[in-house]
Amino acid sequence: MSQLLDDAPVQVLARELNRNRDGFNARFSHARARFRGLSGSEFHEVLRELGAPVLQASHDRVPERDPEVASALFDVAFEACGRRLLGREAATPSLKLLWRDLLPLLPQLVVQNPRRCIGGLCNAATVLDAADASRQMTARWIELLSQAARQNALENLSLEAFDRACLVAAWRCGLAHARPRALVSLKGLEPNLARLLMRPDEELMWEECLPRWENKPFWNGSSPTEKTLRTMAIVGDWSGFGGAMHQPPLACFFNGRFWVRCAQDSGSWRLLWADAFGATLAGAPRVDSLALQEALRQSQVLASRLPDGVEITVEDVAWRCQWRDERLQVLVSASDDLASAWSGPGPVSSLCASRDALVVTSAASHRVWVVARV
Amino acid sequence: MASFLDAFRRVPQSPTIPPDASAAPQVLAGQPEAADGDFDVADLLAGPFVAPEAATAVAGLDDKLRQAYFWIANTAIISPFYDIEYSDAPPQSYSFGDDRTRLSLPCDQSYSSFVLLPLLNLVLRRRCLLVGGPGRGKTATAILMGVLAGYSMRDIKRAIQHGQPQMTIADLLGNPLPSSLVNAQSMEQVHISWRKWLGMRVKIVDEYNRIPTRTQSALLTVMADNYAEMLDHVYECPEAAWYLTANDDAGGGTYQVIEALRDRIDVVVKALHFNTRFLGDLLARIEAEVRPEEVVPSDIVFSEAEISEIHRQVLAVRVPTPLLRRIEFFASHFEFFEGAGSQLEYKTKDTLKLSGIAEAALETDAGKDRLKDLGAQTRNGLSVRALMTTLAFCKAVAWFRGRREVEFEDVRQIMPFVLHDKLVQNADAPWFETEGNAVFRVDKVGWIRRLFELSCAEYERLNLDRDDIVARLSEEFERGLEGVDERQVRARLAQIEKVLAEWSRSRKLYGHVFDDVLKLKYMHQRYTNYARWLAWSNRRT
Numbered sequence: 001m002s003q004l005l006d007d008a009p010v011q012v013l014a015r016e017l018n019r020n021r022d023g024f025n026a027r028f029s030h031a032r033a034r035f036r037g038l039s040g041s042e043f044h045e046v047l048r049e050l051g052a053p054v055l056q057a058s059h060d061r062v063p064e065r066d067p068e069v070a071s072a073l074f075d076v077a078f079e080a081c082g083r084r085l086l087g088r089e090a091a092t093p094s095l096k097l098l099w100r101d102l103l104p105l106l107p108q109l110v111v112q113n114p115r116r117c118i119g120g121l122c123n124a125a126t127v128l129d130a131a132d133a134s135r136q137m138t139a140r141w142i143e144l145l146s147q148a149a150r151q152n153a154l155e156n157l158s159l160e161a162f163d164r165a166c167l168v169a170a171w172r173c174g175l176a177h178a179r180p181r182a183l184v185s186l187k188g189l190e191p192n193l194a195r196l197l198m199r200p201d202e203e204l205m206w207e208e209c210l211p212r213w214e215n216k217p218f219w220n221g222s223s224p225t226e227k228t229l230r231t232m233a234i235v236g237d238w239s240g241f242g243g244a245m246h247q248p249p250l251a252c253f254f255n256g257r258f259w260v261r262c263a264q265d266s267g268s269w270r271l272l273w274a275d276a277f278g279a280t281l282a283g284a285p286r287v288d289s290l291a292l293q294e295a296l297r298q299s300q301v302l303a304s305r306l307p308d309g310v311e312i313t314v315e316d317v318a319w320r321c322q323w324r325d326e327r328l329q330v331l332v333s334a335s336d337d338l339a340s341a342w343s344g345p346g347p348v349s350s351l352c353a354s355r356d357a358l359v360v361t362s363a364a365s366h367r368v369w370v371v372a373r374v
Numbered sequence: 375m376a377s378f379l380d381a382f383r384r385v386p387q388s389p390t391i392p393p394d395a396s397a398a399p400q401v402l403a404g405q406p407e408a409a410d411g412d413f414d415v416a417d418l419l420a421g422p423f424v425a426p427e428a429a430t431a432v433a434g435l436d437d438k439l440r441q442a443y444f445w446i447a448n449t450a451i452i453s454p455f456y457d458i459e460y461s462d463a464p465p466q467s468y469s470f471g472d473d474r475t476r477l478s479l480p481c482d483q484s485y486s487s488f489v490l491l492p493l494l495n496l497v498l499r500r501r502c503l504l505v506g507g508p509g510r511g512k513t514a515t516a517i518l519m520g521v522l523a524g525y526s527m528r529d530i531k532r533a534i535q536h537g538q539p540q541m542t543i544a545d546l547l548g549n550p551l552p553s554s555l556v557n558a559q560s561m562e563q564v565h566i567s568w569r570k571w572l573g574m575r576v577k578i579v580d581e582y583n584r585i586p587t588r589t590q591s592a593l594l595t596v597m598a599d600n601y602a603e604m605l606d607h608v609y610e611c612p613e614a615a616w617y618l619t620a621n622d623d624a625g626g627g628t629y630q631v632i633e634a635l636r637d638r639i640d641v642v643v644k645a646l647h648f649n650t651r652f653l654g655d656l657l658a659r660i661e662a663e664v665r666p667e668e669v670v671p672s673d674i675v676f677s678e679a680e681i682s683e684i685h686r687q688v689l690a691v692r693v694p695t696p697l698l699r700r701i702e703f704f705a706s707h708f709e710f711f712e713g714a715g716s717q718l719e720y721k722t723k724d725t726l727k728l729s730g731i732a733e734a735a736l737e738t739d740a741g742k743d744r745l746k747d748l749g750a751q752t753r754n755g756l757s758v759r760a761l762m763t764t765l766a767f768c769k770a771v772a773w774f775r776g777r778r779e780v781e782f783e784d785v786r787q788i789m790p791f792v793l794h795d796k797l798v799q800n801a802d803a804p805w806f807e808t809e810g811n812a813v814f815r816v817d818k819v820g821w822i823r824r825l826f827e828l829s830c831a832e833y834e835r836l837n838l839d840r841d842d843i844v845a846r847l848s849e850e851f852e853r854g855l856e857g858v859d860e861r862q863v864r865a866r867l868a869q870i871e872k873v874l875a876e877w878s879r880s881r882k883l884y885g886h887v888f889d890d891v892l893k894l895k896y897m898h899q900r901y902t903n904y905a906r907w908l909a910w911s912n913r914r915t
Contacts, residue, residue: 029661079422080423083422121419123421124418126422167418175418
């Protein structure tokens with residue numbers, strides 16, 4: 001720790017650490033007992049490069065809170081470095097982005113409850129990382145909140161309101177399974193902030209946006225245009241690459257939700273959440289497995305009626321489905337060619353639809369295609 | 375140092391088990407957890423770093439108690455042993471050595487008895503004995519319980535009763551104020567300065583087996599009847615959780631513990647050894663100069679009202695009838711002793727004990743299989759208090775696990791700790807001579823658990839879940855006698871007599887048969903009285 005104090009370019013951090021030098025050193029020893037690989041130099045680098053600007057920002061706002069902010073930064077940095085989420089060997093850049101780009105912009109929130117604010121945001125970043133292996137969702141989320149902060153939209157927020165803003169931003173960035181609660185949270189946000197986060201077309205009145213999002217999952221906030229079929233999301237990956245699928249998945253529509261079977265094991269079901277902003281696979285509740293199996297069988301039967309190969313036309317689907325499933329008929333009533341909307345490899349192994357979307361799986365892929373009319 | 379303590383005081387905020395295990399989402403690694411639109415702010419912001427209050431706002435008292443458990447098991451105690459094992463699927467197990475000692479890896483949340491039972495004792499307000507060698511954390515655990523109940527370290531230190539050979543009743547209970555003693559004209563005018571610990575909701579008696587016998591008797595009154603008496607003055611104590619410690623498992627020590635006092639102990643927990651693989655953690659603790667009882671997080675401290683509410687919720691946990699029947703069956707094995715009396719009701723170990731005659735002198739060979747007779751393994755039966763305590767702790771552990779009713783495994787896991795000092799082993803029983811059973815002479819927890827398993831096996835062999843004539847007759851009887859006419863009563867009496875006649879021809883008299891026969895006699899007597907009353911009232915009309 002002495003090295004940190006000697007090298008720390010930011011005097012505020014150095015002073016705070018120095019003030020409780022023995023305590024911080026003891027905490028470091030304790031953290032090292034938990035995380036055997038925790039490197040002192042790496043931790044030092046994280047604090048100096050990422051922690052110091054956060055403390056500096058909060059110091060500029062409320063210097064009396066420096067001890068609490070420094071303490072929280074210290075604790076969360078331990079945890080993050082120990083878990084290899086920060087530092088040179090970090091498995092993901094997300095926390096670094098968060099500390100570098102967002103936290104220094106939130107001094108007013110940090111000083112309210114440093115541990116809760118910093119820790120909560122780090123938790124959120126890891127949740128988003130888990131939902132999107134490409135980490136792009138997390139990066140978008142950090143950027144969206146940063147933009148809101150730069151426009152002073154987060155300035156006078158309570159931590160509770162900020163939590164709601166974080167949830168809305170997460171949904172807007174693709175955390176589809178957050179949609180139901182995010183819609184509730186959205187109503188409680190100040191309209192200016194809500195608009196900044198959701199970014200509907202400027203000419204649209206905010207009052208007309210909310211009902212649309214509630215009723216049309218695939219409306220992205222733009223002005224209405226001619227409807228077309230479009231692949232909205234391709235989700236899932238083989239478990240060998242860190243995804244959820246142990247085998248090419250199968251999907252069905254059951255109890256008002258899309259269900260995806262990830263493995264032969266009867267318990268390996270996921271709920272597929274999809275809307276205009278993204279799609280995620282989330283944990284599924286236990287249900288009557290016989291009814292679910294029957295729904296899956298119907299999806300497979302539907303798929304088996306399609307011609308082999310990738311050349312699937314809307315006429316094919318319409319012809320086979322108009323007497324099977326009227327929801328599909330609604331979906332495919334547009335004259336576009338489904339094949340142009342769906343670029344997956346064939347043969348199609350299951351096919352199912354809700355009022356708003358069509359979900360397709362292929363026997364030759366570990367992914368799930370979500371096609372919607374937008 | 376204060377900051378280090380902050381880190382030590384941290385309690386993981388995520389729910390310790392899913393709120394409703396049956397509706398728990400099935401989650402694959404690396405994927406978000408959410409089911410049916412339940413994903414909330416708390417799900418986004420809770421995690422390994424720190425959880426917002428939103429994450430804990432909905433947590434119930436059971437979750438808070440589990441948080442307390444996990445804080446103690448993972449932070450305060452360095453090497454906990456998971457000896458209360460739960461599995462929701464067949465666990466992976468391995469055998470070691472020539473004795474084929476088994477290690478199983480439970481696949482459901484399992485617990486350390488040394489942490490769990492004192493915690494349950496706290497919410498049930500019972501009496502817990504912590505036994506084990508010196509330096510194993512018995513007193514520290516007892517103090518931790520005091521802190522969890524909201525007392526300051528200062529209060530607790532002042533209240534601990536340290537057993538020692540010179541301890542007097544005045545040391546234990548208090549003193550008459552000298553001034554009032556001199557001036558008093560009657561006993562009522564004497565003022566007693568009662569010791570403060572008597573009014574506390576957590577009572578700790580360290581090394582209780584070093585307290586002189588006379589003082590133990592005064593302690594007994596407080597423990598058993600919840601009041602203290604001195605010079606005609608009575609101090610009513612509040613309901614409290616008791617923690618007693620002893621180095622000697624047998625209750626020995628400087629003074630022999632009086633039997634009545636031992637009998638009041640509800641649950642016995644062993645402090646197991648220190649696993650040397652955790653020496654590094656111990657070193658970190660030494661270097662940081664941290665004593666867990668001094669850094670208990672405020673999040674896991676319970677108010678009096680919370681403990682009362684937990685107690686209420688625990689009592690509301692159901693014991694399913696089939697499970698209760700198995701507990702009844704288990705308990706029925708032990709009291710019966712065929713040679714102790716000529717009349718059936720007196721054929722009990724209690725009669726034998728009161729006579730002072732050695733058991734061996736009265737043992738009869740009534741054709742019973744002494745290996746199969748579970749009653750032969752004990753020198754006593756189970757008291758009402760022991761059965762009540764068993765049920766209370768089973769309810770408590772079920773509640774702790776987030777269940778609304780007690781499960782078989784709750785009984786199997788908890789019963790040995792409750793009956794540890796209640797069921798006196800007959801180490802001379804032939805069962806202990808058979809291969810692999812000698813170890814149970816020493817391992818009482820294992821022995822009681824084995825007894826319960828054997829009892830359940832016998833219960834199943836007799837097919838009592840489906841074919842239990844006494845249960846059927848009892849059910850019929852408990853529906854009440856109102857409206858039952860004389861003809862029906864006669865029919866029921868005939869049925870009872872028929873069952874008894876059948877059993878008398880074919881059945882050996884084991885403990886469970888003894889209880890069944892007496893129950894049948896009881897019902898027969900009630901029906902007989904009712905029939906006589908019916909006959910009398912019919913004559914009158």
